[in-house]
Amino acid sequence: MAGIGPAELVAGIAMVALTAYALLGGADFGGGVWDLLASGPRKREQRALIAEAIGPIWEANHVWLIIVIVVLFTCFPVAFARLAITLHIPLSLMLIGIVLRGSAFAFRSHYGHDGEHGDAGTSGHWGRVFAIASAGTPVMLGLCVGALAAGTVRPPGRGGFYESYVGSWLTPFGMGVGLLTLALFAFLASVYLTVEAREPALREDFRRRALGAAAAVFVTAFGTLGLGLLGAPLVGRGLTTAPWAPALHLATGVAAVAAIWTLWSRRFRLARVAAAAQVSLILWGWALAQYPYLIPPDLTIRAAAAPRITLVLSLWILGFGALVLLPSLIYLFAVFKPAPR
Amino acid sequence: MNPTMTDLLAARSQMAMSLGFHIIFAMVGIAMPVLMVVAERRWQRTGDRIYLDLAHRWAKGTAILFAVGAVSGTVLSFELGLLWPTFMEHAGAIIGMPFSLEGFAFFTEAVFLGVYLYGWDRISRRAHLAAGWAVAASGMLSGVFVVIANAWMNAPTGLRWVDGRPVDIDPIAAMMNPAAFPQVLHMTLAAYASTGLVVAGIHAWPLLRQPRNAFHRRALAVALLIGAPAALLQPISGDIAARFVAHYQPIKLAAMEGQFKTERGAPLRIGGWPDEAAGETRYALEIPYLLSFLAFKDPTAEVRGLEAFPREHWPPVAIVHVAFQVMVALGSYMALVSAAALWLMWRRRDLTRHRWLLRGLVLAAPMGFICTEAGWIVTEVGRQPWVIYGLMRTADAVTPMPGLVVPFLVFTALYCVLGVVVAWLLYQQVLRSPKAVEEDPA
Ligand code: HDD
Ligand code: HEM
Ligand code: HEM
Numbered sequence: 025m026a027g028i029g030p031a032e033l034v035a036g037i038a039m040v041a042l043t044a045y046a047l048l049g050g051a052d053f054g055g056g057v058w059d060l061l062a063s064g065p066r067k068r069e070q071r072a073l074i075a076e077a078i079g080p081i082w083e084a085n086h087v088w089l090i091i092v093i094v095v096l097f098t099c100f101p102v103a104f105a106r107l108a109i110t111l112h113i114p115l116s117l118m119l120i121g122i123v124l125r126g127s128a129f130a131f132r133s134h135y136g137h138d139g140e141h142g143d144a145g146t147s148g149h150w151g152r153v154f155a156i157a158s159a160g161t162p163v164m165l166g167l168c169v170g171a172l173a174a175g176t177v178r179p180p181g182r183g184g185f186y187e188s189y190v191g192s193w194l195t196p197f198g199m200g201v202g203l204l205t206l207a208l209f210a211f212l213a214s215v216y217l218t219v220e221a222r223e224p225a226l227r228e229d230f231r232r233r234a235l236g237a238a239a240a241v242f243v244t245a246f247g248t249l250g251l252g253l254l255g256a257p258l259v260g261r262g263l264t265t266a267p268w269a270p271a272l273h274l275a276t277g278v279a280a281v282a283a284i285w286t287l288w289s290r291r292f293r294l295a296r297v298a299a300a301a302q303v304s305l306i307l308w309g310w311a312l313a314q315y316p317y318l319i320p321p322d323l324t325i326r327a328a329a330a331p332r333i334t335l336v337l338s339l340w341i342l343g344f345g346a347l348v349l350l351p352s353l354i355y356l357f358a359v360f361k362p363a364p365r
Numbered sequence: 366m367n368p369t370m371t372d373l374l375a376a377r378s379q380m381a382m383s384l385g386f387h388i389i390f391a392m393v394g395i396a397m398p399v400l401m402v403v404a405e406r407r408w409q410r411t412g413d414r415i416y417l418d419l420a421h422r423w424a425k426g427t428a429i430l431f432a433v434g435a436v437s438g439t440v441l442s443f444e445l446g447l448l449w450p451t452f453m454e455h456a457g458a459i460i461g462m463p464f465s466l467e468g469f470a471f472f473t474e475a476v477f478l479g480v481y482l483y484g485w486d487r488i489s490r491r492a493h494l495a496a497g498w499a500v501a502a503s504g505m506l507s508g509v510f511v512v513i514a515n516a517w518m519n520a521p522t523g524l525r526w527v528d529g530r531p532v533d534i535d536p537i538a539a540m541m542n543p544a545a546f547p548q549v550l551h552m553t554l555a556a557y558a559s560t561g562l563v564v565a566g567i568h569a570w571p572l573l574r575q576p577r578n579a580f581h582r583r584a585l586a587v588a589l590l591i592g593a594p595a596a597l598l599q600p601i602s603g604d605i606a607a608r609f610v611a612h613y614q615p616i617k618l619a620a621m622e623g624q625f626k627t628e629r630g631a632p633l634r635i636g637g638w639p640d641e642a643a644g645e646t647r648y649a650l651e652i653p654y655l656l657s658f659l660a661f662k663d664p665t666a667e668v669r670g671l672e673a674f675p676r677e678h679w680p681p682v683a684i685v686h687v688a689f690q691v692m693v694a695l696g697s698y699m700a701l702v703s704a705a706a707l708w709l710m711w712r713r714r715d716l717t718r719h720r721w722l723l724r725g726l727v728l729a730a731p732m733g734f735i736c737t738e739a740g741w742i743v744t745e746v747g748r749q750p751w752v753i754y755g756l757m758r759t760a761d762a763v764t765p766m767p768g769l770v771v772p773f774l775v776f777t778a779l780y781c782v783l784g785v786v787v788a789w790l791l792y793q794q795v796l797r798s799p800k801a802v803e804e805d806p807a
Contacts, residue, residue, distance in 0.1 A: 080483035083475040098461020105454035108446030130432030330458035345469035
């Protein structure tokens, strides 16, 4: 172990921001998935609840992604450059998804088809675009993470077009991670929505969906782990043989079982905590498995790091930023997600 | 695999298109919150419900523009790497600082925007107004920080360039680069001037028909309050920017002015078409000594012409010159109309009785945005062939991925669709504005 220096600290903070993006921004994408899959007698109400839940917060949640990117290009510019070259195609597709999701949501909720204030639940064209983009974007994000974990993001310049710009991410393992990401985001969203729904019937709708999504997470997670042992040796090995692996799997397993059990017994607030813990543990499991590599198999966090002065200044900015940010975020959620009396 | 010229061209076009698109939404995001809080505050002070209605309607339009601004900004953050990985590999550690600060400004902006837009009846009046101010302040800061990053590309400080890479970097010194102050000042004023005058123009139009419409009268007054002073100051800040260019980027100045020969007592050229092959600018109106005076505050100062520099360091002269002429011409018009409006407001005259002024304001509506696009063309195209002025060439910064014309076309199509939809939605919004609600007494 090389010890923890400023580079590892910044990388850890970027990982915290990525986790926040998954838990908050990810759930907003998941909401779009449930908009796409809205069905049954309460279809309209489901869509209205989703729109109401993500309306005031999605732009703030989205900024976590920007923070991750900015930290990456400031503190690990070599890694940023390599990722941007090799993953040009899936990143561009992800951006198209982000653009369509965000603008379609704004178009729909501010100018619905039903009159002045726009019925947030309307399923117009933009509703469709919003929903489809919400489902596609997480898959692209997952493909990129999958390529990173698989250790196929090599320096460019060798091989033909397919090998250099497609082969690294279009793999069975990558697809697995893509689907897992989609399942996780949908799972988070449905669990959160059980808490947000005020009407019992609507709450039951999302409880059933959450249980279904939990099953999808289970299947894709194990499928991906299996593919990982074949396709992503470093991460696969880390996740199975490292000394901390059993403890991690135990914790993730406990969180997963707790999430299902609390959903089953309708303790929705606890379910929300358990689901968030489960997703965080999965992410941190991946991060630990590839530590100390930022881009396996050759680029370590340390080797990719910017000069020390940049890292130290960034830590100051991140610390200072957190002082401004955390109270603001707490205020935002306190205004729009008040605890029930 | 060497990138071909077409790939480089596609990358440059995609970057320019994405920035040219984003900047419009960004400027609205900087200035609109100020208009909204001014209207809201007037409602709180006077109890006049029309101001509240105004703040509501402006907020509705702004919500859409903000969303598109946020997603197109996200595209840009990625595109810095997707298109210019080598640039970011070398510059990231140096200019990451302003981008990180900008990230936190975005956060505050997005948080309080959510509170502002959706919190009308969830929080107290004072808290709501404060949220509006927070959006306005962080919007301005976002712009300031990102322009500092751009300024560094024009005046790279805080590093030594050794063997094609930066060493001894100092991110703080990089932020203090000499281009930062002139560019930040000029850009921030541009946001208020452009947005203020476009809103003024939109409300001046119906006032030509119904001069007593209370809604549009109030809207016009608020919009001019923000837009007109900024537009009046813009030529002054432009002069500061030009003097920076004269000192630090003499080639860019020569291109802006179509100055091919090095001469003392150089004339200011208005209009004209620079002919690079012939090495002269034709059909321009020349005002003797004025360029030397404006650039160096001395009518006989020497201005270096393009001929003083190697040909391969010239930017595309005609584009830079024409863009500069457009900016200065339209900017001067905006300043004149604003001066007239401010004068009448100061004398407490009723603006709507001066139909020529209303017409003049309608004409000025799109000009700020045109000026801004033109100004950025001057800055960015005028910096060519460099991406980091004097240090790294744009051609060396581009991604090795071939086929870049595909993403260029895809993103262009996407943005065209979004642009049309946004324009249509805003047009609908304007159509829905109150027709003959309340009339102010004559
Ligand atoms: C409302 C918009 C607007 C208006 C009315 C003007 N400009 Fe401008 N100008 C901009 C908006 C702008 C800009 C888009 O914001 C730029 C691009 C980069 C920057 O910092 O500001 C710019 C750049 C820019 C530059 C290049 C700076 C550089 O490359 O570093 C110069 C020399 C001027 N301007 C000068 C002027 C003058 C003499 C004006 C007189 C009327 C003027 N501008 C009006
Ligand atoms: C403030 C942040 C900005 C940054 C960091 C930035 C950065 C860049 C970069 C990296 C390039 C590509 C390399 C090059 O061509 O030199 C570029 C090109 C360009 N940008 Fe900017 N830019 C900024 C603002 C803008 C804005 C707001 C506009 C337009 C309204 C703009 C217009 C252009 C144009 C026209 C080019 C193409 C120049 C050419 O290749 O001839 N830029 N910019
Ligand atoms: C390379 C150049 C640029 C990059 C990488 C960039 C990046 C971004 C990003 C990521 C966002 C979204 C933040 C959110 O989610 O709320 C954004 C929004 C914004 N940007 Fe840019 N930007 C660039 C150029 C500019 C320029 C030239 C300005 C203005 C001077 C500007 C001003 C803003 C503002 C005010 C917002 C807030 C959102 C809005 O008002 O629409 N940006 N930008």
